Amino acid sequence: MSERLFWQDPYATAFTATVTRVREEGGRFLVELDRTLFYPTSGGQPHDTGTLGGVRVLDVFEPEKHGQRIVHVLEAPLEEGAAVEGKIDWTRRYRHMQRHTGQHVLSQAFLRAAQWNTIAVSLAGPEIHIDFDVWPGPGAAEEVLAEAEALANWAVYANLAVSAREVPEAQVPLLPLRRMPKVRGSVRVVQIEDWDLAPCGGTHLRSTAEAGPIKLLGFEKGKKKTIRVYARTGWEALEDYAAKHRTLKALAGRFSAGVFDVPERVQKLEDELYAARGEAQALAAELAEHYARELAQAGFPAARQVPLAALAETGRRVAEWPGALALLAALEPGGEHARLLLVAHPDREAELRSLWRERLEPLGARGGGRGHIQGRLAAGKLQLALEAFSGAAKENP
Ligand SMILES: [Zn+2]
Numbered sequence: 001m002s003e004r005l006f007w008q009d010p011y012a013t014a015f016t017a018t019v020t021r022v023r024e025e026g027g028r029f030l031v032e033l034d035r036t037l038f039y040p041t042s043g044g045q046p047h048d049t050g051t052l053g054g055v056r057v058l059d060v061f062e063p064e065k066h067g068q069r070i071v072h073v074l075e076a077p078l079e080e081g082a083a084v085e086g087k088i089d090w091t092r093r094y095r096h097m098q099r100h101t102g103q104h105v106l107s108q109a110f111l112r113a114a115q116w117n118t119i120a121v122s123l124a125g126p127e128i129h130i131d132f133d134v135w136p137g138p139g140a141a142e143e144v145l146a147e148a149e150a151l152a153n154w155a156v157y158a159n160l161a162v163s164a165r166e167v168p169e170a171q172v173p174l175l176p177l178r179r180m181p182k183v184r185g186s187v188r189v190v191q192i193e194d195w196d197l198a199p200c201g202g203t204h205l206r207s208t209a210e211a212g213p214i215k216l217l218g219f220e221k222g223k224k225k226t227i228r229v230y231a232r233t234g235w236e237a238l239e240d241y242a243a244k245h246r247t248l249k250a251l252a253g254r255f256s257a258g259v260f261d262v263p264e265r266v267q268k269l270e271d272e273l274y275a276a277r278g279e280a281q282a283l284a285a286e287l288a289e290h291y292a293r294e295l296a297q298a299g300f301p302a303a304r305q306v307p308l309a310a311l312a313e314t315g316r317r318v319a320e321w322p323g324a325l326a327l328l329a330a331l332e333p334g335g336e337h338a339r340l341l342l343v344a345h346p347d348r349e350a351e352l353r354s355l356w357r358e359r360l361e362p363l364g365a366r367g368g369g370r371g372h373i374q375g376r377l378a379a380g381k382l383q384l385a386l387e388a389f390s391g392a393a394k395e396n397p
Contacts, residue, residue: 001068003035006048007164007188010097010203012037013090019078028058029074036060037088040070044121045100045202048093053084066183093203095236099123100202101162101192102152102211102233106130108178108196109152110229114144118179119226126236127217135225145229149216156212160193162204172199213237280309288313291328292321301325301355303389305382308332308339315343315372325351327360327389329382338382340365342373359388 005015017033024030031052040060041047047060052072059073078084103121107130110116116132136144166186167175181187181199190200192208205211215237217230232240248259255265287310295302300323306314308330318326324345329338340360344352349371356365356373363385367375377385 002033002070004070005035005037006039006203007201011206013093014085014087016083016085019080019082019084022077022080024077029077031072031074031078032069033072033084033086036070036072037086038070038072039093039096039203043200043202044103044123045096046124048088048096050086050088052086053078053082057086095126095234096123097203097205098211098234098236099126099128100200101205101208102214102231103128103130104162104190104192104196104198104200104204105152105155105208105211106148106214106216106229106231107198108192109148109155110144111178112151113147116144116148116227126240127230127232129228129230131222132227132229133225135221135227141219141227145216145219149214152214153212155192155195156208156214158195159207159209160195161207162190162192164188164190164200164204210234213241215240284310284313288317292317295326296321296324301327301389303327303329303386305329305331305386311339311341315341319343319345319372321345323348325355327386329377329386331379331382332376336379338377338379338385340367340373340375340377340385342375344372346371355389360385363388 005012015035015037017035019031020034021032022029033052038048038050038057038060039045040062042062048057050057052074055078056075057072058075061071061073063069063071100123103123107118107121110118110130110132114134114136116134118130119133120131122129165188167189168186169184172181172187175189176197177189178196178198183199187199188201189197190202190204191197195208211233214231214233217232217240219227219229222228248262252259252262255262257265284307287307291304291306291310291314295304295318300321303326306328311328311330315328318324318328322345324343325348326343328341328343331338342352342356342360352373356367356375360375360377363377363381365375365377365381365385367373
């Protein structure tokens with residue numbers, strides 16, 4: 001059994017304790033102490049890291065659900081009975097406290113905004129999420145989120161005190177708890193002044209002010225009739241804002257515009273791209289028709305390099321000519337590889353496979369297909385391939 005120092009003072013970062021048990025399991029050392037500041041993964045809050053007796057603590061967990069024991073996973077063993085000094089990684093823990101306190105504030109904000117009840121939370125990463133017991137549809141959800149976010153940040157600015165206490169089992173039903181406890185016996189409840197009261201075993205801040213800002217990031221429909229809401233709190237909300245601001249500012253810089261002009265500039269680019277694609281398609285079609293006629297006039301079989309944009313369309317048009325049998329090739333962007341397209345009029349399709357095997361595979365061409373053969377070849381072999389096919393043309397008039 002370990003005394004839970006993180007409940008007595010969630011702001012303490014160093015402690016001394018006695019090692020009560022050590023065992024090895026798969027190259028990891030599992031250490032138990034008579035008292036600890038290391039919070040074990042539970043209630044959605046991730047475990048602490050840090051050092052014990054100078055040895056790195058990699059993981060902290062409870063071996064039994066709702067049990068009293070806490071196990072520390074270490075890189076190296078400690079001596080049983082030894083007094084050790086422990087230090088937790090405060091930067092990490094403080095973020096967990098911001099996430100957890102922010103989640104309490106948000107759960108209450110959603111309850112007040114729209115009577116949404118929290119059914120599950122995850123505080124595992126900087127982007128926390130809360131699941132609620134309703135699915136109101138996307139439009140109504142937007143409105144509730146906006147209201148809850150405002151309420152939550154008012155609770156932050158009001159600098160409400162956060163406290164925790166043990167309540168005997170008999171008194172639990174008398175409390176106006178936001179949700180029922182998951183454990184029997186006496187219950188640890190966390191109170192945010194007159195804002196929120198909930199059973200919880202996590203670590204929390206002294207005041208809601210330390211959890212701000214609270215920013216909702218979005219939502220999605222959950223399983224059955226539920227909604228999942230994503231949020232960031234404290235430092236992690238500020239970091240997100242800074243990163244997004246940096247990105248948007250850089251993007252605006254590329255347009256030589258203000259950040260709020262970016263959507264309009266992107267729209268303009270999209271319109272231009274759409275028009276350019278249409279124009280390129282029309283030109284490629286015109287070019288393809290020109291190549292197809294040229295090849296037909298020269299006589300089949302024929303071989304020719306064409307621009308990549310005109311490759312497929314040229315192939316389609318050539319294959320319409322009676323007696324057609326042609327190798328078309330185009331350089332891919334980057335110039336390292338060439339795309340090959342071997343096409344024939346339906347009455348000569350039977351010849352494609354053997355031509356491919358005899359003339360192009362020896363050069364390293366790889367490909368396949370039905371009706372026509374598509375493939376690739378190293379760009380350096382492209383001229384050889386065109387000549388090899390012209391050779392085929394001479395032998396096979
Ligand atoms: Zn909590």
